[in-house]
Amino acid sequence: MNCARPFLGRVTKFRGVRSQMGMTITEKILAAHAGRDKVCPGEIVEVRPDLLMTNDISGPIAVDVFKSMGAARVFDREKVVIILDHFTPNKDVKAAKSSSKMREFARSQGLVHFYDAGFGIEHVVLPELGLIKPGDLVIGADSHTVTYGALGAFATGVGSTDLAGAMALGQIWLKVPETIRFEFKGKPNRWIGGKDLILLAIGRIGVSGALYCAMEFGGEAIASLGMDGRFTMCNMAIEAGAKAGIVEPDEKNLEWLKEIRARRGMGEISGNEADGPWNETIVRLRSDGDCNYKSIITFDVSELEPQVAVPHLPSNVRPVSELKDVKIHQVVIGSCTNGRISDLRAAAEILKGKKVSKWVRTLVIPGSQAVYKQALEEGLIDVFVDSGAIVSAPTCGPCFGGHMGALDEGERCVSTTNRNFVGRMGHEKSEVYLSGPYVAAASAIAGRIAHPEEV
Amino acid sequence: MEVRGRAWKFGDNIDTDLIIPGQYLTVQDPKELGKHCMEGADRDFASKVKSGDILVAGQNFGCGSSREHAPLALKSCGVGAVIASSFARIFFRNAVNIGLLVLESEEAYRKTKPQDELLIQPELGVIKNLTTGEEFKAAPYPPLVAGIIQAGGLVPYVRMRLQSSEK
Numbered sequence: 001m002n003c004a005r006p007f008l009g010r011v012t013k014f015r016g017v018r019s020q021m022g023m024t025i026t027e028k029i030l031a032a033h034a035g036r037d038k039v040c041p042g043e044i045v046e047v048r049p050d051l052l053m054t055n056d057i058s059g060p061i062a063v064d065v066f067k068s069m070g071a072a073r074v075f076d077r078e079k080v081v082i083i084l085d086h087f088t089p090n091k092d093v094k095a096a097k098s099s100s101k102m103r104e105f106a107r108s109q110g111l112v113h114f115y116d117a118g119f120g121i122e123h124v125v126l127p128e129l130g131l132i133k134p135g136d137l138v139i140g141a142d143s144h145t146v147t148y149g150a151l152g153a154f155a156t157g158v159g160s161t162d163l164a165g166a167m168a169l170g171q172i173w174l175k176v177p178e179t180i181r182f183e184f185k186g187k188p189n190r191w192i193g194g195k196d197l198i199l200l201a202i203g204r205i206g207v208s209g210a211l212y213c214a215m216e217f218g219g220e221a222i223a224s225l226g227m228d229g230r231f232t233m234c235n236m237a238i239e240a241g242a243k244a245g246i247v248e249p250d251e252k253n254l255e256w257l258k259e260i261r262a263r264r265g266m267g268e269i270s271g272n273e274a275d276g277p278w279n280e281t282i283v284r285l286r287s288d289g290d291c292n293y294k295s296i297i298t299f300d301v302s303e304l305e306p307q308v309a310v311p312h313l314p315s316n317v318r319p320v321s322e323l324k325d326v327k328i329h330q331v332v333i334g335s336c337t338n339g340r341i342s343d344l345r346a347a348a349e350i351l352k353g354k355k356v357s358k359w360v361r362t363l364v365i366p367g368s369q370a371v372y373k374q375a376l377e378e379g380l381i382d383v384f385v386d387s388g389a390i391v392s393a394p395t396c397g398p399c400f401g402g403h404m405g406a407l408d409e410g411e412r413c414v415s416t417t418n419r420n421f422v423g424r425m426g427h428e429k430s431e432v433y434l435s436g437p438y439v440a441a442a443s444a445i446a447g448r449i450a451h452p453e454e455v
Numbered sequence: 456m457e458v459r460g461r462a463w464k465f466g467d468n469i470d471t472d473l474i475i476p477g478q479y480l481t482v483q484d485p486k487e488l489g490k491h492c493m494e495g496a497d498r499d500f501a502s503k504v505k506s507g508d509i510l511v512a513g514q515n516f517g518c519g520s521s522r523e524h525a526p527l528a529l530k531s532c533g534v535g536a537v538i539a540s541s542f543a544r545i546f547f548r549n550a551v552n553i554g555l556l557v558l559e560s561e562e563a564y565r566k567t568k569p570q571d572e573l574l575i576q577p578e579l580g581v582i583k584n585l586t587t588g589e590e591f592k593a594a595p596y597p598p599l600v601a602g603i604i605q606a607g608g609l610v611p612y613v614r615m616r617l618q619s620s621e622k
Binding site: 044057058060061064065068069070071086087091092094095097098141142143145157158159160161162164165168169173175207208211212241243313400401402419421422423424428 | 467468470472473476477478480481482483495496514515518519520521522523524526527541543544545548549552553597598599600608609610612613614616617618
């Protein structure tokens with residue numbers, strides 16, 4: 001079976017061949033996985049992904065489709081990840097049936113990477129398991145798969161049928177995207193995180209501003225941003241219509257990976273001999289000086305205020321100071337966008353020794369069990385509970401109106417999640433305001449949208 | 456195969472939460488999904504739309520989530536095709552994969568009024584407005600995508616590839 005040949009766990013080789021113009025990091029990763037020296041934007045290539053991922057929403061359809069394709073086994077049982085996170089812990093009997101179906105599929109296929117309810121949110125968990133490294137190509141049946149671009153990987157979302165096809169063949173077609181480079185210059189103030197930077201970018205270009213393109217983030221403010229902030233930024237690339245968000249790998253990225261892998265006893269990342277040492281490989285991965293960007297968009301973020309996206313599009317972005325009269329009923333801190341340890345630290349910094357408004361239900365949802373445990377060890381969970389917030393098990397839950405924290409007609413929520421579409425979190429006449437964790441925590445105390453310095 | 460039906464017009468950035476809200480994502484039965492189709496944008500859409508009718512929308516149709524429930528709901532409630540100025544890429548792939556006809560034409564969007572009668576000739580990439588007599592050309596599909604459409608979607612396409620690789 002030629003087309004379903006397992007892609008053995010070797011490290012993909014990034015050839016140093018240079019022909020005509022250079023390539024962006026996105027083009028390099030796609031070329032390497034298509035077995036080519038060079039690819040150009042607009043070309044359609046068939047690639048062999050390093051990892052496939054599905055969950056309890058896209059998975060049940062993918063399983064049925066997989067069977068109807070006449071496929072018996074997944075192409076590689078080490079490269080298909082199933083994680084149950086959207087309606088888990090099971091919201092109702094229908095959700096329970098979806099989960100059962102995925103559990104059964106994982107068992108019958110002998111999948112190595114199956115993660116049941118409560119383990120965490122897919123896009124928080126996969127990186128922290130050390131399953132993704134720079135240069136990898138990841139296909140996930142979830143639109144926020146773009147998150148992994150923070151690790152210098154190419155990662156994009158597809159639907160259930162595409163995922164089923166990829167599980168069967170070990171291959172998928174992709175159109176090579178054009179790349180838009182976003183340069184963030186200047187040193188932002190202490191209240192600015194990845195969320196503010198990505199909202200700024202989406203506000204500038206609009207929800208279809210990067211349609212079919214890769215968004216490449218760079219510049220001084222990205223270099224100084226921690227990995228958690230980079231995950232937040234790449235996570236929301238899809239909200240500008242992008243196929244991928246990506247940050248070129250650097251020392252910070254490598255250090256983060258080393259620590260994660262050491263903690264899990266995974267050993268050093270090693271390239272193959274032809275590639276030389278790993279730190280040289282990541283340098284080769286970076287976009288060439290003479291690569292062809294569709295455009296370069298530059299921001300000076302040294303004077304930037306915290307940003308908030310008002311209903312009903314992630315591109316309706318305003319500085320927080322313009323929204324101080326907006327009364328709120330709920331705050332959600334968590335999700336694949338802002339459910340990591342740095343996000344919880346930021347929220348706890350604001351909430352420490354204070355009480356949330358008695359009129360604001362405040363939900364704190366750690367992105368994974370590992371984040372939860374870390375937050376416990378650092379005393380952050382005490383801070384949340386003492387402030388009057390509700391701490392839940394890791395789940396996607398309220399972000400997509402799945403379960404918990406549904407909004408009534410006329411209610412407003414400040415949320416660190418990624419979408420504020422009509423009806424996203426409940427009633428079609430409810431409203432979601434997207435912000436980073438500092439603004440969300442400050443707003444929980446104030447009972448209205450607030451700058452962290454106000455509380 | 457020609458598609459002929461009335462036009463239902465929507466604007467820009469029709470997201471997947473409008474097409475099928477998140478609360479229905481535990482449902483996989485297309486018939487059940489069809490009952491809630493476009494509920495977020497027009498509560499009565501599923502009861503008004505007739506088999507073969509055509510949804511006409513502006514930019515970035517199907518933005519947001521990767522939920523295949525969205526094109527499944529549209530197909531199951533009778534929508535024969537979606538014409539849009541542009542599509543969000545995951546929605547476009549999903550529609551092609553499940554055999555829901557999707558055509559890109561900014562001009563058709565601009566010049567079509569609600570309830571106009573449209574005729575689509577997919578193999579020619581032609582959209583005819585029978586009410587006004589105007590004719591529009593849809594953007595051509597890349598060859599590989601055309602191949603998947605011709606096979607009837609990704610399921611028969613992958614089945615063929617699996618079978619040929621076993622020989």
